[in-house]
Amino acid sequence: MMDRRRLLMSVAAGGALAAVGPVRALAHGAAAQTASADFNALMNRIAQEMLLTDPESLTMLGMDRGPMAEARFKLSDRSQAKVEADKVKFVAAMKDMAAIDRNALPAKEQIYHDSLTFFGETVMEGYAFPYGGGMYPSPYTISQLGGSYQQIPDFLDSQHRIEAADDAEAYLSRLSDFARSLDDERERMQIDYAAGAVPPDFVIDRTLTQMGAITGTAVADSVMSQSIARRTAEKNIPGDWAARAQTILTREVYPAIQRQADALKAVRAGATHDGGVWRLPDGEAYYRYGLKNYTTSSMTPDEVHQMGLDQVAEISARADGLLKAQGLTQGTVGQRIAALGKDPRFVYPNTDEAKEELLKELNVQMAAMQARMPDYFGRLPKSPCDIRRVPKAIEAGAPGGYYQAPALDGSRPGAYYINLRDTAEWPKWTLPTLTYHEAVPGHHFQIALQMEQPDTPLLMKVMGFSAYSEGWGLYSEQLADEIGAYENDPFGQIGYMQSLMFRAARLVVDSGLHHKRWSREQGIRYMVDTLGDQESSIATEVERYCVWPGQASSYKVGHTTWVKLREDAKRRLGPRFDIKGFHDTGLALGGVPLTVLERTMNAWTPV
Template sequence: MDRRRLLQSFAAGAALMALPAGRVFAQAGSGTPTAAFHALLDKIAQEMILSDPETLTMLGMDRGPKADARFKLSDRSQAKIDADKAQFIEGMKAVKAIDKAQLPPTEQTYYDSLEFFGDTVMEGYDFPYGGGMFPSPYTVSQLGGSYQQIPDFLDSQHRIEAADDADAYLSRLSDFAKGLDAERERMLADFAAGAVPPDFVIDRTLTQMAAITGTAPADSVMSQSLARRTAEKNIAGDWAARAQAILTADVYPAIQRQADALQSVRAGATHDGGVWRLPGGEDYYRFGLKYFTTSSMTPDEVHQMGLDQVAEISARADVLLKAQGMTQGTVGERIAALGKDSRFVYPNTDEAKDELIQELNSQMVAIMARMPEYFGRLPKSPCDIKRVPKAIEAGAPGGYYLSPALDGSRPGAYYINLRDTAEWPKWTLPTLTYHEAVPGHHFQIALQMEKPDTPLLMKVMGFSAYSEGWGLYAEQLADEIGAYENDPFGQIGYLQSLMFRAARLVVDSGLHHKRWSREQGIRYMVDTLGDQESSIATEVERYCVWPGQASSYKVGHTTWVRLREEAKARLGSRFDIKGFHDRGLDLGGVPLTVLEREMRAWAP
């Protein structure tokens, strides 16, 4: 899931911020509590989701009455953030003014999800950096900032069907430069508050910025995308030259100004990656854990869970490795040797990378054919498989999912980072497909968005522990239904994936709570997992930027599995796997506390 879905969930939750509480509640107050609550949800959607131009495009809703949204990007200024914060506080008052006890069960689920999000964000507002809405203390990093998001957003999500779409693209390109400068001002405020990124984050970010500005405007994805797609639609005009002019005069200089701001603090930046070093940093990590895991687990509990699960999964992997004649060395050393085996490594060429993606598509088709046995409801939207854009692959995660458009105009997609095929031995690929696509994120997110008679806000609301926990549960389900029956190395890859997420618990809490160094985190994961150091380095650097997020996967997975086993024990022969899956996914994105309550009610 990673960056894009997190950002979409952020946008959905942030919708609360635009709510003028008194006016909305007054409008709804004369009806029933249910009517008042639905009016509140509708107003939230109208005020934020349907007024934010990038969110409208992400959802495929920037047509018809909302067509003007295509000409703008989101406002990234501090003034907008301050205004949103004030409205958020009022919005939470409106939510809490509704008597939850008077709501039907479905609406109580919505209420609890909104309340949890709101209460957690309010905790984030206590810190002088990070904005409060999303637990990352840095406005711009290797994973965050418009320089990193907008080029791909314009290429993959801004539709071009006619000349006015191309004009809108150019308008957004100009707006891009304004957003970059607004972020630079916020970066400087972060620095003044004591939130300077660690030196390796600055270096990785500068490398990615240089990859953009070091590319000739004529060769930039931002100009080539417009040129290619207008040509495909036979839209007359010198669109490429116009885009290049904006890049040269506005966008590249604005990116360079951000780079200069980062460079100005590079000499004094620390090498420590944990947020413990920031003002109030230990509390900030607890905020991140609560936000992402939607639990009350302490950093020490997270760390111990990781150590325990790494040991348990490692023992299972040891048995499989020995069955393949691999008996010498630690589990990590044997997996490392397996990863270097030429039988399993694609050549690092574009042709081989195309072949790799074709194989992923074949795997997805094969597993999809089994899904009617385990789900009563299947997504209508298809799922594409794409490469992470080359311009951002150096610092981007290994894989992530992009949700479909609400109107069906764009399918779901999962992206795989192919900067180096050595990072993806063939035996690791099926598990990635099951996690990101079928029956993982694509099932969970597409079904949530396609659910009928659901308020818009609840179609796009999300929580990392629920979503990422489901992604890992999907990996386990694939194993349980026999996806690796004739693929012992693929099953080893599945166990390595589980162990990888368990190791994240150890390293996330190690960095931010136990004050591990970046190198200590990398060495632990390389030794434990046998992964390529290059891929592990970007993983550990990601944890430094998103404190707590890496822990959401295994906390969520452990909850999903525990709830299923509890339901089996209570229901016995009456347990229905389709029913369990359909009920769990029908809830949509919810905190784990809500998931536990609802699934226990399903299996009393």
């Protein structure tokens, strides 16, 4: 899973700095020149209004230096007033874009126009609902996966640069601003609740557990005080930075987190145990909106559910053959995989030392795959990729793995995070596939290459769609198998097959929860029985689907499209088919809806 929430929080702003040096195809005629000029001016206006006023996005992109250095001293404005102001600006921008003649634009800009149009249409569909309020379908401002309490500590530690005393002062300023962000979100929580969007009880409980892990840590031991102490010491920056951070935590941040926790506790007694959004006002329409946003398709909930059932059956049959080849013949596929997951040969001890060994092994796997990539890609990322643990404070509710994009200026590498709360959730035979999905050639290749794409407006460096990117992640798993990553690792190949089943089962459970009104427990039982995974791991997965309706379906919908496009290209081109050309063409688009991907790849392989 790719951590796109922050990267894309300002994509409604277009992120579109077309004025920052895009090279455009020549437009012929006055009408074409006017359309192109108007479109680029509009994208630049959106970016000026929204992206360039968002401090966290500027830091994330490596743009908080020079003329924009003051951004380092503030966090993003999370107030309801800012949400409403951004809506007004965005609706006006989309109205202006509708007046631009898309057909008069050069081919490259038509791709930009089509992608931004789809994004704009789906975002504005979300505006019709009185809860959520963000750019992505999630009805809850605060959950175990959303909110500044969950995002800012790691943001300060891993993205806010400290090179000099001024940077450390900026860190402390942001730490103080953290309390304001928390209080602004608390007000938005109350708006959600008044609109009928109270999280289910288990989401509240998981969120409170994570908040308690933060406030239950002594301020001297908090990552937020230790980070500035460690990094100022490394740079020999004099000052009592840790003590100042601890004072801010004690007086401002911890009380603000507690105020959020108290607001959650106040609604806990009346919260339902039903996890699907069907129970919310106009909830069935909200789920259809979620599916459209995340899958960039017109699939109905019933079609998604049936696709999942069909693919689970097909992949399970393939897994059955692989298991039998290893002498595992008794029980269902899920039962045999469950037994394999408990085999002591494949389980790391749940100790810090063993977790360090696990991370080292992941680096070995990533390096081995990286060495194969020149045979399959014409362009390789310049940015390296780090492998890191999910921060302990949020690991209880965080996903199993996710990717963080590098900075545009190269000041920060890409990062693949793995959740090591319990090593029993990661039998050794599951790890290679996760690495290929999150790092090489998965999200790191796709995102880093997108951000390093030359002669491209910033819009296409940061725009993203879940079906495209998560579909690529699954396609990368398949590619790794096809090029022989598991030739001497039959259990690793079983892990790959389980991963495919896992994503197919997500289609079933996502639509089951939100459309067929399954309970949380029904979703967990289906996945445990089907996949043989640890129930603790599956529980956090199913709870994730409850707060991001539709997102879990994007993986297999996108993967199915990527594979179909490749097979269509092979059929059309025959011996002229070039795998490097296919990969480079598809990834050069950046993040686009599947309809745009299909149109572009079909044009690359004309009949």
